Amino acid sequence: MSVRNLQHLLAPRSVALIGASERPGSLGATLLANLAGGGFRGAIYPVNPRHEQVAGLTCYPGLASLPEVPELAVLALPARAVPGIVRQLGEIGNRAAIVPAFGLSLERDEYGRTLKQAMLDAANPYLLRILGPNSAGLLAPPLGLNASMAASGALPGRIAFVSQSGALMTGVLDWARSRGIGFSKFIALGESADVDVGDVLDYLATDGTTAAILLHLEGLRYARKFMSAARAAARSKPTVVLKSGRIADGACASALRGGALAGADDVYDAAIRRAGMLRVFTTEELFAAVEILAHARPHGGERLAIVSNGAGPGMMAADALVCNGGQLAQLSSETAERLGRTLPAGWSHAHVVNILSDAPPERYRDVLAVLLEDPQADAVLLVHAPTAGVDSVAVASAVAPLARAAARNVLSCWLGGDTVAQARALASSADIPSFGTPEDAVDGFLQIVHYRQNQNLLMQVPPTVPDTEAPNRGAARQLVRTALAERRHLLTDPQAQAILDAYGIPHVRTRAAANVEEAVSAAQQIGFPVAVKILSPSVMHKSDVGGVVLDLDTPDAVRAAAGRIQRRLGSARPDARFEGFVVQAMARRPEAHELFAGVVLDPVFGPVIVFGQGGLEAEAMADHAVALPPLNAVLARELVGRTRVARLLAGYRNRPPANMDALLAVLVQVSRLIEDIPEIVELDMNPLLADSSGVVVLDARMRLALADQSGSTLDRLAIRPYPRELEQVVQWRGQPLMLRPIRPEDAPAHLALFAALTPDDVRYRMFVRVRELSPSQLARFTQIDYDREMAFIATRPGANGQDETLAVGRVVLDPDNVSAEFAITVRSDLKGQALGRMLMEKLIAYCRSRGTREIVGEALPQNARVIALVRKLGFEVTPAGEEGVRKLRLQLR
Structure with missing residues (x-):
């Protein structure tokens, strides 16, 4: 992810149009007319060796003849000419270009590369940023810049519009102009070979001319990058998304039932909600949402x-x-x-x-x-x-x-x-906010509601899930390794339930049996009544082949049922491999609800968690919701609340409510499981019974993929989970102290730390006097994006049994991982006891491991302890020229 040199693309002071023309209908003439007619306050340099003047402007024969290096170059050129011109632009010092040409992915150069790759290879040595190819260009109306192929210009305003569709540009511009809606930026991304949605969101999040962001999405390639950028943008300004392609290509491909429940559009919807943005479904709703949110x-x-x-x-x-x-x-x-x-x-x-x-x-x-x-x-x-x-x-x-x-x-x-x-x-x-119909007005109000709900998910501080067991990851990983060594990609029922055991997920007592008599013996060990099921890696859904018999009360009944099941398998699937039977205790829970919980692999966002109504009718009922891991209690509750079955779980008539804490704990443990073991690519728990006494899994299936196919945990998850590997126990004053990344659940301890600071220490940290942290500030400090920032806390068990935070060290990295800004806070009564140094050294080691180039910070001159500390660690300390503030800088590479 990078915002490097994007200022030259989105706020240039000069523009060169390479391939400028006056030939009616040509690309060069259209771009020239828009550039010259937009009122751009900077210099415009047409380039074409066949003309001395175009549209009243001096035309230059080549790049070498330009009077200065243009900040932005617009290439009105055929595809084959693009890579060579991009190289020339980089050589003269240009750092941003728009490429409208189509077909660079289809043609190849003399080395066999696609022209798109050749273009990128030419740009990369110079960090030259490219919008396109196949981009309809961009507009920056406050600058008078119209470097686009749009049929009409745009009014100036405070809204940025970013679209993956150039064809949408003209229609939206005309629609917005008729309603007096203006823009700070209007950007058509094209194929996003270089500059993509994540880059532009990162830039706009801190762009002072932009108050709200409208985003048209067709699809994504880099989910992690998008989620980090989207969450950062949504924290700073209203961000509204229009996602097209809602019915494209159906659901996620899956061998398990969960794949039939989670469709690609469901996953995009979950991602947009998780990022704190608002999704709309029509262009009119898009602009109505901006009016609503701007005035809300x-x-x-x-x-x-x-x-x-x-x-x-x-x-x-x-x-x-x-x-x-x-x-x-x-x-x-x-x-x-x-x-x-x-x-x-x-x-x-x-x-x-x-x-x-x-x-x-x-x-x-x-x-x-x-x-x-x-x-x-x-x-x-x-x-x-x-x-x-x-x-x-x-x-x-x-x-x-x-x-x-x-x-x-x-x-x-x-x-x-x-x-x-x-x-x-x-x-x-x-x-x-004003509307023409009651229905439109209500839609506007509900947009406020939905936006705030999504923002609450972004900002809310989650409680710790009670009775959540620490998982036995080692045992689960060994089970997976054994299965893969056997070339088994679909786990047996006993293997799947052993992994559930490792993560504390309740399930019915289960035994595997190789033959009929072993099934009878297993039933006697478990205790009657039992269920008998077929055990075959060739059969995905046992009921499809008559492979399940329930409520067996005697050894003879088990013997007869097992024989029937084996004969049915031979008749329905003679090619199937028979490995025996699974014998399970019958779960006598007449008031339980049948639920479904599982994980499927989305091609863009990776593993997603699916929850909803279970049983054989799960697909037909279509009552489900999806969420991106990692989950905590708040996110798990929100996932459950988006289903219709949630109303039944709350209880009705004489039926008591289900034990929601137990259900949320299972969903959180499913999230932890899928974070820890990348080889598990699908999980299907159906039915999952839930009643007032708790939850229990009756049937669980898991599908594996080789680790090199599924990718590491960090690579495959759209949101980086808590980095447990960075936890460290150290000795401090004769007692163990945990140094670890901060978690959302640390919010109460963080408040207590803030309350224990003297007013001067608060001013040293915040540069202003603050009496208490607002909920949004608290969420911002404790709910961090581990891909973009890190906060290590020094923590120990407190007198009340709750962990207490003694100090915190934080770095926020820029999107290019060039510079990280740090801050250190130590509880006022514990200063001078090496806590700050321990955390600072851990921050430095972390930044070195990330390849960060420098760590920077600022301190008031009165903050002598921090200034002395960083000097000892090798920081340069220089005046910043602003009220005596000191700039602190450590070069890492």
């Missing part, structure tokens, strides 16, 4: 109060809200009483407030004031239908001051066309 108040909550001047429109809004999973605010009795004093006797006296068709502007204002004070209402939607004798503009003017000053969100719907156009415009100018 920080006040949370999901309960919407609806007020309308007619029963019909109000009920339409309520129907849309409830049918799409929203919550209608249940107004308090005090609010109803106040409304009764404000409204005529004929008002609705319902939770959808009908203020009647003759409502004057003052009535709208007074009712809105009452609703904004109701603690049961988190937001208010005002629906207005034009009526004779009521001035719609006056209504908008009456409510605008209240809405603008409100801490809660106020949305508006102005039914109609020209009659309410001015009122709608007035409301929008007052920062009130």
Whole structure:
């Protein structure tokens, strides 16, 4: 991942158009017209040896004749000419180019390379960044830059639009211009041979001209890079995604049932949610989401109060809200009483407030004031239908001051066309999101809700899952190695359940039997009643061949059932290899729910966890949800909550709720299993029974792949899990001390550490006086992206049995892994006892192992301890010229 030299691409001060032309309809003429007509404030240098002047601009015969090195080059050239020109650009010092040419992947040069590879080989020695090939270009309207093939320009604004489809460019630009929507950047990525989605998101996350990001996705190649960049961008500004190709190529290929449940679009949806972004499904929703999120108040909550001047429109809004999973605010009795004093006797006296068709502007204002004070209402939607004798503009003017000053969100719907156009415009100018139909207004509100839910997942501090056993990874790995040595890629039931044992996942008692009499003996050891199942690596789903018989109460019944199962296998699958039987205790849990939990391998995002309703009808019911590992309790609960079966698990009538802690613990352990053992590429636990007493797996199947096929844990997971290998026990003051990476579960201990700092120590760390950490700050400090940053804590068991954090050392790496910015915090009463030095040395060793070039930081001159510490470790300390701040720098390579 890299943002290196992207400033030359996205904010250039000069542009060279190579292949400039005046021939109508040519690529060079289109690009020249857009560059010259966009109002670009920098220099434009047309290059073409056949012209001395084009479009009133001096035209240069070649790169060597240019008066300066252009920051950005646009190549209006055929594919075969591109690699050579890219090399020349690198040689003269250019560092960014746009390549619109198509077909570089199809043609080869004299060395057998594709022209695309030849282009990249020419660019790499110079770190020359390439947008394309097959890119429709980019626009930066605040700079007046239109280096694109778009038929029309863009208005300046604060929204960045990034698209993998150049064909979408013209339509979106025209659509946005007609609605007065402007852009800070408009980027068509093309084939993303070099600059891709992750690079652009990293740049835009810190771009001061961009307030919100719109992203059109067709597909991804580098899931880890995308997830790190997307999570960073979503933390800093609203990021909205339109993902096309929702039905392309169906589900993940899989031999187990889980693969039939998890489709590619489900996985993208899970990734977008996990990154804290908002997904929309139409272009109109894309821009509506930006308007909503740009105007949305920080006040949370999901309960919407609806007020309308007619029963019909109000009920339409309520129907849309409830049918799409929203919550209608249940107004308090005090609010109803106040409304009764404000409204005529004929008002609705319902939770959808009908203020009647003759409502004057003052009535709208007074009712809105009452609703904004109701603690049961988190937001208010005002629906207005034009009526004779009521001035719609006056209504908008009456409510605008209240809405603008409100801490809660106020949305508006102005039914109609020209009659309410001015009122709608007035409301929008007052920062009130305005819509043309009740349904659109409700969709807008639900976008706020969904966006905040995703942001909460990004920021929330998870609790520790109770009773989660530390896994026996060694035993599980040995089982996998043994199976692979036997060339067995589908584990037997006993092997699969032994791995579940290693991770503390409950399952029914199980024995393997080589023949009928061993099956009888196994049943007697387990205790009746039992189930008998076929054991064959050739059979994926035992019930498909009549390979399961349940509720066997006697040895004779087991003997007869085993014989029947073996005969059925011979008849249905004469080619199948018979290895015996599996005998299991019958699980007598009449009130248990049949669930499914498993893992499948997505071709882009790697392992994904699937959960939903189980049993034989799992595929037909299609009640499932997917999530990216690693999971913690919060993420596991959110995964369960996205299924319909979650409502049943909560209990109903006389059926008690299922033990949710036990279920979440299983899902977290499944996540740990798939993180630890990369050879397990699929896991299928169906049914997984859950009731008030806990959970138990009745049947589990696992499929393996060779490690060199599945990749290492780090490579195959879209989100890097907790790096357990970096844990270290050291001796400190005669007692063991754990130095390890920080975890989200460390949030309470981190708060306690902050509370134990003196005001001066807080100022030394934060550079300002801060009394307490906000929830978002706490999440930012404890929920880190281990691929982008590292925070090591020194921790020990506390007096209350909970671990306490004594000190923390942190580095944040830039996307190019060139520079890492560090910070050290030691509990105020433990200073001078080598904690800071231990953590600093660990940070330095970590950065060296990552290949980082330098570690940098800043310190106030009063922070003498830190300055003395880093000097001893070899840091340069120099004045930064800003209020006496000292710059700290350690060269690593």
